[in-house]
Amino acid sequence: MTTLIKADRLIDGTGAAPVRDAVLVVDAGKIVSVHQGQAPEGLVPPGAEVLDFPGCTVMPGLIDTHVHLNLPGDGTSLEDAVREPEGVLVATSVMTAQRALAAGITTVRDVGAVGSTAIHVRRALQLGYGLGPRVLACGQPITITGGHTWYMGGEADGEDGLRHKVRHMVKLGADFIKVMGSGGGTLNTISYKPSYRREEMIALADEAHRLDRKITVHCLCAESTDYAVEAGVDQIEHAGFIADAQGNQRYDAAVVDRLAKSGIPVTSTLAVGGAVLRTMRAIAQRTAAEEALLTRWIKMFDENLLHFRKMREAGVRFVAGTDAGWRFTPFDGLPFEMQLMHDGGMPNDEAITAGTGYAAEVIGIADKVGTLKPGLAADVIVVGGDPTADLKALDDLRLVMQNGVVRSRAAPTQAAR
Ligand SMILES: [Zn+2]
Known part of the structure; x- marks a missing residue:
């Protein structure tokens, strides 16, 4: 018709x-x-x-290049969410995926889930058993032993071990490879240092590319971004500048310059801080813990927005992605992300491209959507x-x-x- x-x-x-x-x-x-x-x-x-x-x-329908379908996005921590059996995680993933579609987000890229849960949701949607956005999935995010999100099953170390893990993810049906290049907001992980050695990051990128998969790397400290750029990865998530155990950030112009020259795009994920602030500010009587969270994120969010602006001015390219599911980040949040990118100095038309055509190009589906x-x-x-x-x-x-x-x-x- x-x-x-x-x-x-x-x-x-x-x-x-x-x-x-x-x-x-x-x-x-x-x-x-x-x-x-x-x-x-x-x-x-x-x-x-x-x-x-x-x-x-x-x-065009919107594309969110960074979501975690397993997670509800209602403030539940990753540690708590993944304590549920896999069946619950699959069911949660169906519900969160539907929330995205209802908001006009017709494609989501899942950058880390437990086991094969996101891959299985993708399969059920491909079979036409119900409605949801187009899903791309990496399976488990690859991480050092005990590293960021290790509970999802992605632990691997050493060059041979990492090559094996990349092959294993491809065997499970991964559309692309996701690596945790530094620690993150999970217990006992170190955000201010690279998780993998340079040689390990090079092995990861090489193996992913040998198997015709794109590879994207979560980086919360400048040195982890530097390793990923040197390894020739396809995309950087977050590109933070955490410099010490207290979470203070220190912008690194030299690393940003190499990142800009490489042409490797960065996923913005400004909605993470934006959602924390929005949620905490809506609470009339905040507990001490909520007040502390708000105070910490006011600083973090301001810095992230400033760094976004400076990196853009230095020539770094950004693609839209929210980190939906993480803490308070909602699955209908891509328009919010694009508004925050605009607040960080990106013109509206460029923000729209970052969440549509450029997003498709970066994640390798520009020939489809x-x-x-x-x-x-x-x-x-x-x-x-x-x-x-x-x-x-x-x-x-x-x-x-x-x-x-x-x-x-x-x-x-x-x-x-
Ligand atoms: Zn994430």
């Missing part, structure tokens, strides 16, 4: 200027063409469905207003289409015109 989606403007996800008074033609689950004004006679068969959205913007190019899957959303003028428009979701099928549609409102 042919469907026409009409809107005041169309953003195609490539970074090109919006098309005014646009018509998007969709057929058999794919993007057919984009037109200004009207689709040409003859292209549209009689009886084609027309979805008209005056005052709105049509654009991410832009409204002819032949790609018709993963499309419509939002009220103009997100290039104000990203808050992304919160006013009017239509979610997946592979050409309407998943949800809001009733037209007065505000539309």
Whole structure:
């Protein structure tokens, strides 16, 4: 069936200027063409469905390149969440994935789950047993013995051991490889030092690439980023600058310069701090622990935003990703992430590309989704207003289409015109 989606403007996800008074033609689950004004006679068969959205913007479905489907995102710690049996983690993953789809996030990339849980959710969705976003999964994040998220099953050490672990993840069905290059916000891990030695990081990147997998590395200290850049990985998550056991950060211009020159993109994950602040500030009577969390994250969030700004100015490229599931980070939070990227100095149109076309390019699915190019899957959303003028428009979701099928549609409102 042919469907026409009409809107005041169309953003195609490539970074090109919006098309005014646009018509998007969709057929058999794919993007057919984009037109200004009207689709040409003859292209549209009689009886084609027309979805008209005056005052709105049509654009590609959003892509969140950093989520943890296993985790509820309601403040539950990782340690507590993974204490549940795998069946609970699978069920949780289905529910969190659906929350993302409902927010117009038609693709999520899971960067760390217990065992094969996220891979199994991906499989059930591929079989068409229900609705959810397109899922890419790494399986278990590879980490040093006792390292960040070791409970997920990804412990491996030494060059041979790491090559074996990469092969094992590929055997389980990993779309890509995720490595914990430093400690993180889990108990007894060290965020201010690289977890793996340089040689180990080089072995990880080499083995992933030998097996045609992209590799992305969680880095909370500058030295871990430096190792990952030297190893030639495909992406850095967070790119923090934690310099001591107290969690103080120290920006490292030399490492940032090498990162910028490498062209390796960084996943922003500003929503982590943003969600902690939003949640804590909404509590009228905070406990001492909540007050301490708020105080710690005000500093951390301000620094992260400043570092985002400085790294961008130094030429580092950023892709949108939230860390959904981690602590208070919600699964519908990609528009929030893009707004925070804007607060950090990124123009709105660039933030939109960072969560659509560029995200698809970075995670290796640009031949399937991410832009409204002819032949790609018709993963499309419509939002009220103009997100290039104000990203808050992304919160006013009017239509979610997946592979050409309407998943949800809001009733037209007065505000539309
Ligand atoms: Zn994460």
